[in-house]
Structure formats: structure tokens, C-alpha cells
Amino acid sequence: MDDIKAIQKLKSLGRHFPQASKEEENKPIRVAVTGAAGQIGSVLCFFIAQGRMFGPYQKVILQLLELPAAEGPLKGLCLELQDGAYPLLAEIRPSTNAEEAFKDADVAVLVGAKPRGPGMERKDLLNENAKIFKVQGEALDKVAKKTVKVCVVGNPANTNALIASHYAPSIPKKNFSALTRLDQNRALSQLSDKLKTRVEDIKNVVIWGNHSLTQYPDVNHGEVIGADGKRIKIRQAVNDDNYLNDAFISRVQKRGGEIISVMKKSSAASAASAACDHVHDWWVGTKPGEFVSMAVISDNNKYGVANGIIYSFPVVCKNGEWQVVNGLNIDEFSKKKFKATEDELLEERKMALNI
């Protein structure tokens, strides 16, 4: 009965979970989280233990990585996770050694990195954070499962994911991704506010490109379920192209900075929640007829984007694999936005090579 209530509760939050077999239920998966004791990591671990990432049946072993300087907070986090008495939490393994933390990992969420402060851009972090993702790419390559799914949260997330992938040549490039789901969620909530509609009634609004000021939040393929239950295009429902092409885009692009200017530190719980959405959909699958944003390796010049950068695309996921949605109509306005964010990612790649 409690299980049923838990599923209903999670379903009401807009997530869907397939029924796991008894065998799957008994086999915990290994989830590595870096920067576990930080702002995002410490919330994320509780979300994972509660089933927000893999559903209410899937047991997990949390393999938590921190710097030696944060050993105390890491220990404290482990004690608190224990005290949560989470039925899905099979084991907790804290470590300050990357190879130990990534050993046989099925999933790795790479959060541990320096956050930006007021007045900084995310790419200003590259100098310091690039080294972390080189070392962690090498460690993943050595000890993680070759099927490991990697979600990079630490900024600049797209280019850090590219660096980690570069240093993990034995793991397929498609297994490395970066988080742009927070930007997608921000776009959904802005539109829900504007349209006075439920956030779960808005679909297929996506982010293209970099998790940065040049990202392109795109409503052209989005739909909203109207009061009569019919699906309406977002542009038609909002009926204000000036807003959609200007204030809306700019608000989403700058939301991270807006939070920093108010809190004097960057987003934490919303980032942890988005990381759960990202990995959840990759692992469990996207809902029929829906696509979501994931920054993944660009290849075959999809939508004219240069190959070999980690670029956010609309994707669908099935059987643990993502696929870029094909055949969307792209107007001239969008093409310019695609190019601006692509240029920035190419520039970041060059900076990373120099480092």
C-alpha cells in the first residue's frame, strides 16, 4: 500500500516509472556522485536515495567522491543518509580517491567543481575546473563500467563533459552528457507563469547549445494543453512574439546569474532536481511524444552544428540510449541562435585544448 502511495506521489510530480522485475529490484546499481558534500551534491544524494533518479524500485549504491579537505562534511552527509533509513539505499561508499569512487559505476554525476561568483561567466571557470575533468575522465576510463552514463553538472558543463570524454577513450562518446535540463525547467516555469497553466501541460520546449548566456531556449516545437484539452502551439497560445523572441529568451539565459545576484551563491536544489530529471529520462526513457534537452556529442552535422562539441539538442531516450530528434523545422531566427552558441562552444574547446 505504501509502495502504491509512493508511486502515485511520484507520478503526480510528472515522472513515470516502469514496473521493475524482482531481479532488477534486487540488483543495486552503482551511482558515483562527485562533490557530494557541496551545495548541489548534498541535496542530490537525498533525491537519489528517495528514488527521484531511478524510480521507486531501483536500489542504489552511492559512491561519493570529495576532496580530502571536505572529508568531515562528507562523513556527516553519510551519517545523515544512514539516518534517512531509505529502503532504496543499499550501501554508501565515501571516498577521496576518484578511482575508488568510480569503480564499476553504472552512472556518474560529476558535480564537484568550483562554482562562479557574481560578475563571472561560466567559461571563466575553465582554467581551474578543466583539470578536474581530465583527472576524472582518466579515472572513469580506468575503472568505471564501459557502459557508464556520465552527466556533467560542474561548469562550464558542456566543455567539461568534452574534456572528461576525451580522457576516457575506452568509453563511448555518447555516454558523456552535460546538464541543460535546468535551463529547460526554467523555460517551462516561465511559460507556465505567463500562460497561467500547469507546468506539466507544457511540452517540447527545448534548449539548444551551451549551458551559458548563448543558450537558445526554443519554443517553436512546444505545445500546451488548453483548457478544452486540445494541444496548442506555444507561439499561438502566448500570442506575443516580441516577448518570446526577447524577454523570455533573455530571462532563461540569465537565470543562473539572477540567482547568484540574489543569493550570492549559485542554484543548488533546482540543479540537483534537474540532474535527476536528466538521468531519469536517460535511464528510464522519455514519455511517448515528448522530447527533452540533453547536451551530447554533436556528430553528422545534425542541424548544421559542427561535429565534436557537447551541444544541447532535443532528444528522445529509449532503452538507455538517447537520440537527437530529427526533422524539426528550423527558421532563420533559430539558425542564427544555433550558430552563436556553437561558436562559443568551439571557442571553449580551443581554450580547453590550450589548457
Ligand SMILES: NC(=O)c1ccc[n+]([C@@H]2O[C@H](COP(=O)([O-])OP(=O)(O)OC[C@H]3O[C@@H](n4cnc5c(N)ncnc54)[C@H](O)[C@@H]3O)[C@@H](O)[C@H]2O)c1
Ligand atoms: N549545469 C548546471 O545546470 C549547473 C547548475 C548549478 C551549478 N552548476 C555547477 O556545479 C558545480 C558545483 O556547484 P555547487 O554549488 O555544488 O558548488 P560547491 O562549492 O557547493 O560544491 C562543490 C563541491 O565539489 C567538491 N570538489 C571540488 N573539486 C573536487 C574534485 N576534484 N573531486 C571531488 N570533489 C570536488 C568541493 O569540495 C565541494 O564540496 C559548480 O561548477 C557550479 O557552477 C551547474
Ligand SMILES: O=C(O)C[C@H](O)C(=O)O
Ligand atoms: O549560473 C551558474 O553559475 C550556476 C548554474 O550554471 C546555473 O545555471 O544556475
